[in-house]
Amino acid sequence: MSTPEAPGTSGVRDEEERPGRIDAVEVRHPWRWVTVAVIAVLALMLVHLLVTNPAFDWPFTLEVMNQTIVIRGLLVGTLFTTVCAMVIGITGGVLLAVLRLSDNRVLAGTAWTFTWFFRAIPRYVLLSITGGLGALFATGLSIGVPFDFLLQQWFGTPDLRLLTISQQSLFALFGGVFGGIVGLGVSEAAYMAEIARAGLLSVDRGQHEAAEALGMSKRLAMRRIVLPQAMRVIVPPTGNEVIAMLKDTSLLAAIPVATELFFRVSQIKNTTYQVMAGNMAAVLYYLIATSILMVGQHFLEKRFSRGYGGTPARRPAAAGVSLGPGGAK
């Protein structure tokens, strides 16, 4: 393309000096189409299996999902336990993380020991322990002055017990959903402690200093300045923990608790021999619950990433709304 130099006359030369719009052929990706085809075939095979295989008795699956005992199991043993265990886990975990970061060595050590112990024990094992916790209290569990029996022996004081729960009640209490909530809650607190600690440590030292230089107490600075920023780091893995907890409630069988989704489904499987249909009922319920949780997590994450994602300026009035779509928008 070496055209002789003739300024203003050659169109080719103009093209070289002032190149115009690019109208080029895009790069082709033939292998993408191959993979799409393979996946399409596999997906069709899966759909075919789900629809035509007689082991998937879908009408029966829906019937199982519709059983009162299954729904009660879902609401009490699965959802209610998840919520309560996570409340214990999150508050306990944040508390443990704050203790762990304390200057007081005893507090920090206590938090460390708690985490060490409860992280080491499998939840299934832990639940079979909490389920039978009543066995420790042959004479019941009392609330009152510690070591009052020794005081009685030495000084002849009357017994200093305000309230006593009998062993029978303890067995009933810990042998049910309550025992499951306690077991899963303390186990979760141990994991949440590490998540919360990572969150607290992610907040810049300068934030503590700025808050304290304004005359805030350490507690106020933690509550108003540090924790809200730590939440940005804490929320995503916590969402993960909630979903894991939802599934771990199926371990309540170790207590044993009957009012729980998978326990009830298994009972139906065992009497009807419709194993796959029963399992699918549980799978569908877990899928639905997890999907709802994911939506909630999305809005929580949006809420706590305020000020980070270049969100447009917002009127302070809207800041009061916390979880709904309106609040995060």
Next chain:
Amino acid sequence: MSQPLDRPLVKARNVHKSFGHVEVLRGIDLDVHAGQVVCLLGPSGSGKTTFLRCINSLERIDAGRIWVDGDLVGLAERKGRLHRLNDTEIARQRRDIGMVFQRFNLFPHLNALENVVEAPIRVRGVAKAQAHARAHELLERVGLADRAQNYPAQLSGGQQQRVAIARALAMQPKLMLFDEPTSALDPELVGEVLTVMRELAADGTTMVVVTHEVAFARDVADQVVFMDGGVVVEYGAPGDVIGNPREERTRTFLARMLHEGSAQDSAPDSV
């Protein structure tokens, strides 16, 4: 409280501070009177930032005493013995001392307005409406009335630092501490922050400023303190310390600063 009326607002005597085995402050004496602007100059590592942080107990001193408005900082004398103040008591002392940091340290999860009203509402218990009105006034004073709803991440460095100044002023402090307030800024943003600080100085705010802006110190300061190696090498009026330094170390430092900073010096001068 029996001291004369013209007692210094900040009085430091023989202040010592070590980090491990490194002695960063080796006997600092300083008086700052109400309404004065005192600039601390000196090379990196001379201890000027550490000394500033000692004034509001962000660092604990090992020896010597600092008084702010007649009260011992971080300590109290009870029955002839010195007692360290607890967190609550230290927090109460800090309410009256504003601080502006090199890295702004705005609260990133709060917008500019929320940053300014947070401490007055939560610490001083000012009514919300009143705190908001005052915050709007302060933001206007630092030239950011239209940025009240912006989060720190949406503001330039200079704007963030001006919000930080408004945040500190919102507590109506007796004393303002500035820790290298322009060192983290792009050169073209230094001027806007220095302008705000000049206006504060002109309004009679008592300020202690750690800075590398020699021109600012020369124009605005009532007293210039030159520190090196944890001691005050030279102090006095800017005309003397900057214009006609007695000590060799001061001269070397200033020569280097003026040489390196000559391009930037013109910016604040033109304000």
